[in-house]
Amino acid sequence: MSDLESRLGHTFKDPDLLRRALTHASASTTDSNERLEFLGDRVLGLVIAEQLHRLYPGDPEGILALKLNALVRSEACAQAAEKAGLGEHLILANSEIASGGRKKAAILAGACEAVIAALYLDGGFAVARDFIERYWQEQYAGLSRDMRDAKTALQEWAQAKKGGAAPVYKLIKREGPDHAPRFLIEVSVAGQTPATGEGSSKREAEQAAAQAMLAQLEKK
Numbered sequence: 001m002s003d004l005e006s007r008l009g010h011t012f013k014d015p016d017l018l019r020r021a022l023t024h025a026s027a028s029t030t031d032s033n034e035r036l037e038f039l040g041d042r043v044l045g046l047v048i049a050e051q052l053h054r055l056y057p058g059d060p061e062g063i064l065a066l067k068l069n070a071l072v073r074s075e076a077c078a079q080a081a082e083k084a085g086l087g088e089h090l091i092l093a094n095s096e097i098a099s100g101g102r103k104k105a106a107i108l109a110g111a112c113e114a115v116i117a118a119l120y121l122d123g124g125f126a127v128a129r130d131f132i133e134r135y136w137q138e139q140y141a142g143l144s145r146d147m148r149d150a151k152t153a154l155q156e157w158a159q160a161k162k163g164g165a166a167p168v169y170k171l172i173k174r175e176g177p178d179h180a181p182r183f184l185i186e187v188s189v190a191g192q193t194p195a196t197g198e199g200s201s202k203r204e205a206e207q208a209a210a211q212a213m214l215a216q217l218e219k220k
Helices: 002-008 015-021 034-055 061-072 074-084 094-098 105-123 125-135 137-141 150-160 202-218
Strands: 168-175 182-188 195-199
Touching: 002 074, 015 105, 034 061, 034 105, 034 125, 061 074, 061 137, 074 105, 074 125, 074 137, 105 125, 125 137, 150 202, 168 202, 182 202, 195 202
Parallel strands: none
Antiparallel strands: 168 182, 182 195
């Protein structure tokens, strides 16, 4: 684990704590990382909230909340886990390994939160914060001033029109294996040409479709 500890920025006094943080429920139902995941989620939320409060003194509470949600969601945790190289060290059942478990976003996100908890318990708050600051840098850089997502912006546009109905999203196609699916979603708004978007999850595809519709509206 020395290579991983180097990337985490901490040498564990209790190596078993790190091992447990990397153990998925498929490999052990009694010694998995689920309890650590619960704690790590709270530590992550506190660190991110503290940093946002310091970095954006002019932002109102609502915008800070949107930025917080963008940085603590499972996609953000999975991205950090990939950068830290957690996937290759995960302890999984053979069946989970065979189905591509080391690259599954949900498993990576859970392991990332569990590792944050392990760092917090073994090294303290500062150690956990250092890890988060290191592996969330790009995601901070990607925050926009207006944190309304595309679906929210499109819904607000539709409802602002007289008698406007909410956008309707429809699954057009699902392709690929279970561990790497691709979704094609169509969004319809009354009086507008439907737009489509693609993504690795329904949520991502819906956001892409909403963004395509907004781009279409801007051209009119």
